């Protein structure tokens with residue numbers, strides 16, 4: 193798939209901008225702070241309804257404006273659809289496809305798929321477990337958009353359950369209000385187990401599918417590495433036993449929640465479930481004899497290679513699903529040495545569409561020659 197036309201209104205620094213795009217490589221080049229990333233961030237937002245740079249929508253709307261609009265014509269298998277999202281911070285976003293409103297903006301997710309490489313990717317390796325959970329869940333939802341509903345149901349259940357746990361902890365022991373809250377808690381335990389198990393089953397399946405691609409991608413980007421050196425493993429917050437399907441996992445999760453009830457009430461938070469899990473990243477050394485976690489042990493270069501490998505693996509997996517996602521390389525070349533630059537360029541050069549941003553045109557490897565735009569002073573002009 194590729195975006196053939198992008199229009200922004202009051203998105204980030206742009207009051208209004210229109211850009212014609214084609215398949216192949218397009219590079220946006222310009223000095224720092226001119227709005228290059230804002231353009232590719234808009235395409236990524238359409239894909240996931242969230243940004244790779246900020247957690248909330250407010251910064252996406254131009255300062256002083258009330259709402260932002262991102263519209264893109266997306267060509268897939270020769271057919272064009274016009275996707276549009278109106279970003280209304282603090283209120284519901286609205287989405288349209290070919291001018292027809294969707295019942296919920298969420299239904300837009302997955303209609304355009306992006307894989308973004310950016311300097312922020314280092315947080316996948318060095319950041320908190322929440323960064324890695326977000327990585328998994330974003331990929332899950334791109335592959336199976338219905339899981340966006342499961343993900344938001346789980347977040348809602350978790351919030352309600354945590355507030356109930358706090359109420360129970362604050363109530364007088366044995367009081368009628370505490371008894372009533374405990375009875376309600378049983379309902380939220382079931383909800384947590386049901387939605388949590390569905391999310392967990394999907395993550396376990398994803399990690400199993402992604403793992404071979406991570407090994408292969410790491411071998412390609414890291415000098416001298418072997419195919420099995422980079423490994424990923426899902427680390428759940430409780431003992432799964434033999435369970436792998438949603439029903440079996442729900443049973444296990446419910447049993448664990450009941451076992452930890454006292455702790456949860458004391459601390460006023462839910463202590464087990466997919467919100468406490470992590471994706472463990474390890475590197476094998478010395479021909480596989482020693483395996484060390486990447487976080488806290490790997491060098492800066494190894495960490496970068498692992499982050500790149502996670503993104504490349506996502507790209508390969510989405511491609512194996514039969515759909516060529518749009519690749520976004522946001523400011524990554526300045527971070528990489530010449531050899532890694534060339535390797536990355538070679539790996540992505542045959543993607544249907546690659547959008548690149550760079551402050552210095554010379555940083556874009558020759559293998560990625562294509563259309564070039566200069567971004568300056570709020571304008572996006574095609575060179576040549």
Ligand SMILES: Nc1ncnc2c1ncn2[C@@H]1O[C@H](COP(=O)(O)OP(=O)(O)OP(=O)(O)O)[C@@H](O)[C@H]1O
Pocket residue numbers: 203204205206222223224225226227228229230231250251252253254255523549550551567
């Ligand atoms: N909501 C907003 N309203 C107005 N301006 C904004 C908003 N959000 C960001 N900007 C401006 O957009 C500019 C940053 O744009 P962008 O991140 O696209 O830069 P860039 O060209 O990619 O730069 P670099 O090469 O440094 O990464 C900054 O000047 C910032 O102040």
